[in-house]
Amino acid sequence: MFDLRDLYQQVIVDHNKSPRNFGKLDACSHEADGYNPLCGDKLHVYLQLSDAGIVEDVAFEGEGCAISIASASLMTEAIKGKPVADFEALFRDFQHMVTSDLAEQPDDERLGKLAVLGGVREFPSRIKCATLCWHTMRSAVQGSHNTPAKTE
Amino acid sequence: MSFDIEQLRGDFPILHQQVYDRPLAYLDNAATTQKPKAVIDAVRHYYERDNANVHRGVHALSERATAAYEAAREKLRALVNAASSHEIIFTRGATEAINLVASSWGNTHIGAGDEVLVSEMEHHSDIVPWQMLCERVGATLKVLPINDAGELCMEQLDDLLNERTKLVGIVHLSNALGTINPVADIITKAHAVGARVLVDGAQAVAHMAVDVQALDCDFYVTSAHKMYGPTGIGLLYGKETLLEVMPPYQGGGDMITMVTFEETQYNELPYKFEAGTPNIAGTIGFGAAVDWLNDNGIANIAAHEQSLLAYAIGQAEAFDGLRIIGTAASKATVLSFTLQGVHPHDLGTILDREGIAIRAGHHCAMPVMQHFGVPATARASFAAYNTKAEIDALFEALGRARDLFA
Numbered sequence: 096m097f098d099l100r101d102l103y104q105q106v107i108v109d110h111n112k113s114p115r116n117f118g119k120l121d122a123c124s125h126e127a128d129g130y131n132p133l134c135g136d137k138l139h140v141y142l143q144l145s146d147a148g149i150v151e152d153v154a155f156e157g158e159g160c161a162i163s164i165a166s167a168s169l170m171t172e173a174i175k176g177k178p179v180a181d182f183e184a185l186f187r188d189f190q191h192m193v194t195s196d197l198a199e200q201p202d203d204e205r206l207g208k209l210a211v212l213g214g215v216r217e218f219p220s221r222i223k224c225a226t227l228c229w230h231t232m233r234s235a236v237q238g239s240h241n242t243p244a245k246t247e
Numbered sequence: 248m249s250f251d252i253e254q255l256r257g258d259f260p261i262l263h264q265q266v267y268d269r270p271l272a273y274l275d276n277a278a279t280t281q282k283p284k285a286v287i288d289a290v291r292h293y294y295e296r297d298n299a300n301v302h303r304g305v306h307a308l309s310e311r312a313t314a315a316y317e318a319a320r321e322k323l324r325a326l327v328n329a330a331s332s333h334e335i336i337f338t339r340g341a342t343e344a345i346n347l348v349a350s351s352w353g354n355t356h357i358g359a360g361d362e363v364l365v366s367e368m369e370h371h372s373d374i375v376p377w378q379m380l381c382e383r384v385g386a387t388l389k390v391l392p393i394n395d396a397g398e399l400c401m402e403q404l405d406d407l408l409n410e411r412t413k414l415v416g417i418v419h420l421s422n423a424l425g426t427i428n429p430v431a432d433i434i435t436k437a438h439a440v441g442a443r444v445l446v447d448g449a450q451a452v453a454h455m456a457v458d459v460q461a462l463d464c465d466f467y468v469t470s471a472h473k474m475y476g477p478t479g480i481g482l483l484y485g486k487e488t489l490l491e492v493m494p495p496y497q498g499g500g501d502m503i504t505m506v507t508f509e510e511t512q513y514n515e516l517p518y519k520f521e522a523g524t525p526n527i528a529g530t531i532g533f534g535a536a537v538d539w540l541n542d543n544g545i546a547n548i549a550a551h552e553q554s555l556l557a558y559a560i561g562q563a564e565a566f567d568g569l570r571i572i573g574t575a576a577s578k579a580t581v582l583s584f585t586l587q588g589v590h591p592h593d594l595g596t597i598l599d600r601e602g603i604a605i606r607a608g609h610h611c612a613m614p615v616m617q618h619f620g621v622p623a624t625a626r627a628s629f630a631a632y633n634t635k636a637e638i639d640a641l642f643e644a645l646g647r648a649r650d651l652f653a
């Protein structure tokens with residue numbers, strides 16, 4: 096039988112309790128707002144890119160459920176120190192994982208720790224909680240500052 | 248009349264099911280109530296035996312459909328004690344009823360410099376139509392604040408009411424907090440400055456006796472689906488003198504007596520406000536819901552729900568880390584809360600897997616969330632068929648949710 100622990104794995108509980116890269120970046124090259132009107136989750140993400148296009152620093156702040164906070168925390172870990180050019184591919188891999196068929200195993204190799212969020216597929220109403228930060232980061236990367244990211 | 252909870256639960260087919268292998272505990276009644284078999288049967292009977300358009304047929308089916316449709320109007324008139332069934336206008340729900348008043352009455356009675364007063368605990372449906380009206384006509388929206396118990400700051404009412412106040416919109420029973428507001432007092436004071444009052448009774452009618460003449464409200468709105476009836480149907484009560492002079496809200500069939508390309512004569516009340524083929528099945532179901540309420544007795548139901556609420560509050564107060572949002576002295580049916588360390592949205596998911604249906608979110612009352620400094624709350628809301636055992640199940644599940652995040 097399905098166990099709630101499949102969704103609320105210890106990694107998620109931990110990241111929710113002590114989110115990584117949580118707070119403001121004083122110096123940042125990109126930032127964006129994200130908002131999920133359904134549950135009131137609000138995120139703000141900051142990104143500092145080097146001239147060579149490397150994610151030198153990344154942070155987020157805001158409030159949300161355990162899934163959205165843990166997802167944002169894990170996302171910042173996953174992209175920090177990597178070329179921003181890789182972001183789009185990771186965005187797509189993540190999006191694919193959380194919307195794919197349950198029978199399909201998350202691709203651990205490509206997703207690493209992010210695979211713990213694969214459990215949201217069981218919970219259609221929660222998928223947006225996991226993807227809000229990704230949409231928000233994507234609008235930061237694409238530099239569309241003015242319209243808050245939505246999960247639609 | 249005796250109140251036999253087991254027998255009463257037997258009236259609701261939907262309650263007898265398992266969700267994720269657990270018995271369903273439906274505690275989301277402020278969102279919508281379940282429907283008794285009598286309502287489902289009335290809708291089915293209409294479609295199986297009487298389906299025809301109303302007010303225009305010359306055949307037997309149309310006459311039966313019309314009779315059932317108008318009988319529902321009379322049942323609702325009696326339920327809220329309106330003086331005349333002309334004062335009962337069927338709408339899509341509370342939301343449409345408020346929009347009707349904001350458009351039809353608002354456009355003709357509210358102008359630049361006028362004020363509309365609503366409370367901080369209104370549902371968005373009693374905020375946004377007034378905001379739109381104020382924008383259209385250059386009026387100002389004023390807000391009667393709430394205190395930290397989730398009660399209206401009645402001491403500020405006198406200061407907010409003045410000769411510019413044209414309308415007061417006030418919720419009878421708050422869906423987000425459970426507060427029962429002193430609407431009779433508000434109406435008296437509003438009338439003293441010449442303002443009209445619309446009472447949003449979307450939550451109230453299933454949980455307390457409502458008498459629009461005793462209240463002396465100018466408009467009263469509600470939705471059938473929150474009182475054991477179908478979705479997509481509700482009503483506007485308005486005083487006949489007001490409705491008489493209001494222009495139609497929508498144009499079309501049924502709301503006219505004569506149409507030429509030069510001129511149209513509008514139908515009399517209530518038809519002037521019921522353009523087009525109405526939700527006939529829904530209206531008939533609405534009537535059946537009124538019968539069901541009367542058969543069981545609103546006073547009996549209210550007493551049962553009060554004992555459930557008191558029981559739930561007792562458990563909530565003893566529960567570590569739980570904060571009740573809305574602790575008004577006078578409240579009904581709603582337990583809104585937050586749990587330290589567990590976001591309401593996560594709670595909703597965890598409880599769902601235990602078969603317990605609650606609501607997590609802002610409850611279409613974002614200003615209330617802002618007042619209490621929370622993004623959302625979890626909300627259990629009770630109806631006639633709920634039991635103490637379901638409340639026990641709720642708190643056991645909350646305990647497990649807390650452990651999961653510990």
Ligand SMILES: Cc1ncc(COP(=O)(O)O)c(C=O)c1O
Nearest residue numbers: 340341342370372422447449470
């Ligand atoms: C207090 C209150 N007013 C108005 C409404 C709107 O009702 P409806 O969506 O049925 O039009 C609701 C429904 O949630 C409500 O709780």
